[in-house]
Amino acid sequence: MHLSWIDYAIVFVYIGGTVIAGTLARGAIKGISDFLVAGRGLKTHMAVATMVSTGLGLVTVMYMAEEGFKYGFVPFVFGVMALITSLIIGRTGFIVSRLRHLQVMTVPEFYELKYTRGVRLLGGIILTLAGTLNMGLFPILGSKFVVGFTGLDKEYVNYVMVAMLVIVVFYTLMGGMVSVVLTDFAQFVLLAAGFLFGTYVILNHPQLGWENMVQAVQTHHGDLGFDPIANPGYGISMILFLFCVGLVGVVWQPEMMRPLSAESPKVARRVFWISSATVMGRALVPMFWGIAALTYFGDPSADPHYAMPEMLGKILPIGIAGLLMAGMFAAFMSTHDSYLLAWSGVIVRDVISPIKAMLAKSSGSRAEDGTWGGLSSEREVYWVRAIVVILAAFLAIFGALYQLPETAFRFMYVTGSIYFSGCVGTIALGLYWKKANTPGAYCALILGALVPINFLIMTENQELVPEFLLPLVENSNLVGLTSLIVGGLAMLIVASLTQKSHPPRPLDFSDME
């Protein structure tokens, strides 16, 4: 064991406080809009804190560190692209302001406003599939960090994963988005402190420091550890993909829940503008830690999921180690609570509730409480809570059994692409192109999702893949980029051809702030 009782005490005090705050929030839940979007009352700074916390999960730390360990300084380009896209969104309010203006709680809800209930149902199913697959590795990677950092035997990794999930599920069930926001604020401060101290110790460690790390990358990766254009794992296709996905990535439900919870479209835009200053740091600091692990152990063949936390567990002094551990627990919780809530909300509001509304043949209009003629507000809260528990159980099983293709980072991007690809056509064009219509939306969602799903299937069955398709199996950058283009083109072509038979529904943004 690397840690002392003082470190563990810090961690347990933090976890206890989080659970108490989450439990107290139960009193603030009166309906589905309280539970999913905190009554749309988030002010700018709280919204920024909770958005940064969600974007900086323990799994993010783990897969960013893995990229640094495997590719050296090259992945820093990810942070640069994230900064550029966040600035664009923050300045223009691209997608964010318009969706907030329409007062939707989930992204597929927009499909019913702009297209039909059927498109919403399909979008909800695809988002559920993509979201749960994407989240599949979160718990196991978080658990690997804890095991590596504390020096526990690796055979305990599944038990630690289940224990951490139970804590998160408990307080998320109690207060929904209100719990998430309250705990995220504490987590935001704590994990930033963990980042600061961890980086400081690495920079001043005799074996590490900037110059030693540059030397280690040069030794193990050569020039390809610095040049993102020349590195075959990155290159222009990856950079382009990062830019495109950065722009449409805003429609990722857990990310979008913050702007949708903001008190106005103006606040929603401002949240992105302020948090854009953090996106590079959120990516680069964990990557820097991954490079430090490579430097510390000097073995590129080591498992990066364990190398980075093991290094931190060994080099951090008593007290700082506890603070960092609490910060990483915070990172684990802040992402899991948001994601569990986001995907459960989508499953209930965009899959179960529309099916019930279709069976009841109810009209396709939104009621005062935000429901659409399917489940009542109270039943939606009940079902969201039930789905949170079911999802957590699924994640525990998936994390324990699934074997990764390429790296965790690539897995996240390919599974994310299953949804993003359809978003270009259905959401971006739906909000900004007057001709976007229902047939175009169906085609964009289906064709866009097929490309990355094919990749996942082909990766598992490479021996059956024809030779001309092998580049799509070997290079996940191409998959992501292709699926985005296919989704956008599907809407443009199909909607243009079906304007007379399916006239598009107009949306009014004339009074938007």
Add this chain to the structure above:
Amino acid sequence: MDVETWKEVWKLVFIASSIAFYTVVIAVAFKGFGDVAQMLRNMAAGRGASESATDSNQP
């Protein structure tokens, strides 16, 4: 760009991103504390999140 230039670029990017990150964290933590305290007070008074949001949005 040659490798030595890339090394300098990444060093500058890392320093700039760290400064920006911690500056925003400090500012947001300081300014957001009041919002959190208000939220806790509303919860203690047994008021729903929507009710509190409606009140705070009124001029």
